[in-house]
Amino acid sequence: MKTRQLRALKMKNIPEINHCSPKSRAYWCYRCKSHNTFNHGYSCKDCGASMFCPAATMPWMIVLCGIGFPLLVFGVGIILIGGGDAGLMCLLIGAFPALVGGMMLYHLRSWFAWSSAQRSKSRRELDLEAMDHPFQPVCEDTSAFRQWAKQFLSSRKVSQLCEKYSSAGPAEEREARISLRVEGEIKPPPPPEE
Numbered sequence: 271m272k273t274r275q276l277r278a279l280k281m282k283n284i285p286e287i288n289h290c291s292p293k294s295r296a297y298w299c300y301r302c303k304s305h306n307t308f309n310h311g312y313s314c315k316d317c318g319a320s321m322f323c324p325a326a327t328m329p330w331m332i333v334l335c336g337i338g339f340p341l342l343v344f345g346v347g348i349i350l351i352g353g354g355d356a357g358l359m360c361l362l363i364g365a366f367p368a369l370v371g372g373m374m375l376y377h378l379r380s381w382f383a384w385s386s387a388q389r390s391k392s393r394r395e396l397d398l399e400a401m402d403h404p405f406q407p408v409c410e411d412t413s414a415f416r417q418w419a420k421q422f423l424s425s426r427k428v429s430q431l432c433e434k435y436s437s438a439g440p441a442e443e444r445e446a447r448i449s450l451r452v453e454g455e456i457k458p459p460p461p462p463e464e
């Protein structure tokens with residue numbers, strides 16, 4: 271209950287962005303299954319996995335698979351009809367794009383399964399899921415946070431968000447401490463603040 275309350279309070283910092291609502295142009299973590307905030311280099315702030323942008327990855331996947339897999343099939347065909355070296359060359363050239371394209375395809379399949387399941391949910395269900403997600407994005411005045419937020423909001427709204435957080439943050443933290451004190455065991459009252 272305490273953890274849930276803290277999560278809810280943190281979420282209040284950025285109610286404008288739901289990290290469980292699918293957006294193909296936003297970086298997505300395939301392990302956490304959400305648009306988590308990221309560090310520089312697009313590593314997930316929660317699990318550290320490399321995040322990817324589905325809309326940007328799709329064209330690369332099509333090109334790499336389109337080059338790699340036909341070359342592999344072609345190479346095997348040439349070897350079977352006795353054209354040894356030429357077939358091996360096709361396999362060598364096709365292996366790298368097929369491997370990278372195949373990995374992209376694997377992760378994109380995971381994205382499509384998740385995003386189609388999320389799109390079938392109501393706004394309310396997505397909001398509840400975001401509140402209950404193990405990772406909660408927390409507003410920070412850093413370039414990585416601004417870059418993350420700009421995937422969902424205009425630059426002006428991101429600036430407003432950071433301003434709102436810098437003024438509301440300490441109050442929310444105080445509110446969290448008060449609610450935990452109420453929820454927890456009876457303790458002596460805190461010293462009066464000056």
Ligand SMILES: [Zn+2]
Nearest residue numbers: 299302314317
């Ligand atoms: Zn993650």
